[in-house]
Amino acid sequence: MKKNNTTINEHAKTLVCMYNYIPDTSGIVAAKRIYQNKEKVDLIHNKQPKDEFDTDFNNLVSQYIEDEVEIDTLYRFNYGNHSKEFIKKSLKEIEKLTSRKGQYNKVYSRALFAISHFLAFEYKLKNPNVKWIAEFSDPMLYDSNGEKRESKLDKESANRLNDIIKNKGFKPHYDNDNYFFYAEYIPYLFADKIVFINENQRSIMLNSLPTDLKDSVIKKSIVLPHPILDKEVYYLKNANYNNIDKNKVNLAYFGRFYDKRKPYSILSSLYALDDKIKEKCVIHLFLPNKDEYQKLVDCMPLNKDNIIIINDYYNYLEFLNLLTKFDCLICPDTKTDKHYPYNPYLPSKVSDYLGSQVDIWGIYEKNSPINKMDEIKYKSDMDNLKSIEETLKHIIQDKIDRM
Template identity: 25%
Template sequence: MAFNFPPFVDGSAVTVAKRVLESARPVDVVAADLSRVRTRDRSLAELVAPYVRQHHSLTVPIKFAAQASVAPFVTAGIRALAHRQTRPYRSVYSRSMWPHSHFLAARVKIDHLAARWTAEFSDPMLWHVDGGRRPSPSIAGYIDEARVLASVGARAQRFLLERRTVLEWAQFVPFLLADELVFTNEQQRAVMLEDAPTWLQEAVLPRSVIAPHPTLPPQYYGDDAGPSAARASDEFRIGYFGTFYPNRGGGELLEAVSLLPTPARDRLRLDVYASDTRTLMASAGKLGLSGVVRHRSPLPFRRFLAASGSYDALLVNDIATSPFGVPSPFLPSKYSDYAGSSAPTMAITIPGSPLDLMPARWKAHVGDVDGISRMLRSAIEEDR
């Protein structure tokens, strides 16, 4: 159960596709038609196609946590799987971050259409990256509440009736019913368990596993980097793939670049592959870095993997968060793609965060502009 699945591309769709490749087992897929909100990537779909037996693409309203979207997805999904009444699946897998996936998987489990349920959480369901609580409407009318409540004990029923919002149920129903709960890092699990009472925490822990986003083996990266491989011989090229937020760590990177000695700055090129870099380019221009920072159009997934190897460094960064009681519950999924590339990783991290605990050739810390500048200078000089 994956609300977002190839050919539509976003971080969750890529991770689910890589989970399928990692398992190397045939699957049936129930997903949404995301034509209105996501771009298509044929290369990503072709990557996972050998393992997809049936792909039920459901046409439903696309809204993050709205009754008009979740309920139709569950209803249409159960209808698509009606043929499994006589021969249930051995297992069902679902992944957020869209709550729809877990609601459909819960119904599959309750209706005995699958013997085992694995539920994966990409990020904390209830919290934004800045520590603010995600808004969520009442659960009323979203799914068959009575059917869910009848599948749990009296104490769990009381708890669910006290926590009756969509995102709370998208977290706590899997906590109660899934056979396995997958978190991408220890700090994410800790933050999410804090939202639950002690008795539920104790029930979740034995069924939980930590599984960072999968990294594909080298053969998926290929050896053709395409036009992005063209470079001047003295350039030190850093690739950044994904949205670049000047106000979420990108600004201090640009400031760090501006502090470099002129010879090092003149050699540096930062290629940002993103749909919209207008704010970034304006910020770079104000710092006199228009010749250093370059906009590149986003690449299809397989071309991105191939192009990554042409760079001297691949940049990934934490977004500063402090209100969770841990360094950060977020592990950037892009790290897993970089980890399989022949190019080394350059990371700007929060001390002690999941990203900080991962290997990288060069590291500096969020908020330390001088340290980031020193890291950049060291990398450029090492390349001589």
Template identity: 40%
Template structure:
């Protein structure tokens, strides 16, 4: 970081809730955009707290002139404490910004976290020529289940609300619009979105579904205005040089298909169907598939997968820093990324995983576990695609990976899976052997479910495996119903076959009957 007493001043300001060295996705994305811009910045963020990523911070420091650090509030505070600390955040933040540089040409904010938009608004109102770009990472007013976020925090400050509404009136006078006033009953996340829509010069969304959902759910009529000044700009991909700043010495068997994942593994983010699909591969192929998983809580996955046939194929590692992740991603063959499951909650999926941008820069093939018709499902950059909780699509993907791989002997590629594929034959009449196969699959899933339930009941974070166990229970129930139906149909087929084999069921007997 340069000397704060130098004569030159950065003309551009970044405001984030968290910023490197804090290991926060939203702040890291803002730092990546700054690195790619080639400009220098002042950065305003809250007090530095763990977890930290000092490696990437050394890179970010190269484009930072000044850090302006403001005390933030904690979410466990009371409503009164929240409002008081929020007012202090705005007052202290604006004072420090003015002291550092009262003439910024641009301000860029990124929300997750609602605080940056309020501070940017204060500076923008004092310096209307400053160009404000407000970026949103995800919908703010609702969570991934499309349920309202914490609504207990409202601006308990009529004077502040009246002042903002007075500024909205000025916008209406200047533009001929009829923008509505904010209300005392509005919760903080809604106001955070609305003030950006009204006062920012540019609104940045990461994908069109996100924009559509956020604007449709906003109770204020701002859609036309925001569409006119917004852009779709996906998460940034760093230049190739950043993937080789920190070389990692990691053992990889180059004779194997090495599949990597970096992130979390719990609840809806799991690879159960992929593991099942891998288990169905022929042994000669299965032994050549390795999973390299870099996780926050690796021990949990080891317990989850301990009784799988492929447990030795799953290599669990601790989480790595961003620069280590970038480098490791270039050493693997295929990189896994999870979509966000939104079916039943949103009309369209508003999320685009930020990890895709990092994977694209690695130059390796990407396997996306997609929600159907999501943004991720439509990306050409993702070579392999299967679908959430869809075992059969995972098998089809493995089939394609095997065919594409130079690490698998051509003689094995024609029939990469063990035995008969029962799923492919459900459309036709099933033999008794196939029904037994289905029953065995059901019994296997029962055992798997019992294992997950055991882990779930013995885990402190009892919600950790709840989704996985619940999904497997539902799958068991569905398979049991299919078993009953197929057994019934099989009895009927046996009866028909017995009749056809009898003297009265023979073709000769039927012809005689017709002639008579």
């Protein structure tokens, strides 16, 4: 257990339940909420992999954390013995905290990962008067392919959940043992407040619910985008990055490239530009899988003059500082391939980009949250390569005109 060294005049009355924490993306959003609210909390989370720990941002947020408890269990996304172990150990640690400080008034949980909600639920069961705020980063039951996530609860756990649901006067689902179903259903029934990131997400997640339950969840839900940190936070730690040529237009992308978020449309559009325009542009990619894409880029004729520069990740505070150094920040949508009636995903990096006050280039899927945002200056249809090419040309020319 870690204890904040600041003087405590009154104990924290909010418990934050996070299975995953910094530097996991969802954990960073939870940490940003803590920092933005500037309210003293206690925090419980699973121990994060050592090679991924972000000390700088953790230290910044810790000024608002009275007690932080790390639970040492296997780190996994799906349900398993580690889930039971995490909840069991966490409840014991929470009991130690409350025996010393009294019960909490509020409990907050955020998923992904689902275990966070299940821990908050267990505390809510023991303390019915606590206000449980449950936040969803993305749909839990279905992935970005529109395919159902499956992870089987053991029979004892499934029956226990349904007995609790039945005893509270709600509809049980004894024939359903899918962990991810209950990751949504339990907060819908028992949380006092549900937080969604965007309206598309709320609509899609609630679409299949019976009308009475859907109406109930809507009444106690809010749409609350990812928090935007104060401008001063972007300058707390300078990022040592020397690859920016101020005589050129510098664009940057931060994150992962995977099946639903690939770089090829951006690189192809760069390749298609007239040489006089192309030579004025540099695209900086910050990726966790740097070596894989370095090999790809090295084979491309357009990169003979370092038009594309590939870098490793930076830690979070350095990342925020890096954002301020570029002319435009690239944010492609997660492609849902029409598995949803409209895209429910809003990348958390959008809030970080907005806080930097640097122009943003959104490469959107039709009717996505990114497409609807007036704050995003440049936009391209991700299914239209010509649109991407024309937008890139527009960005470069705009910046050249300002030089």
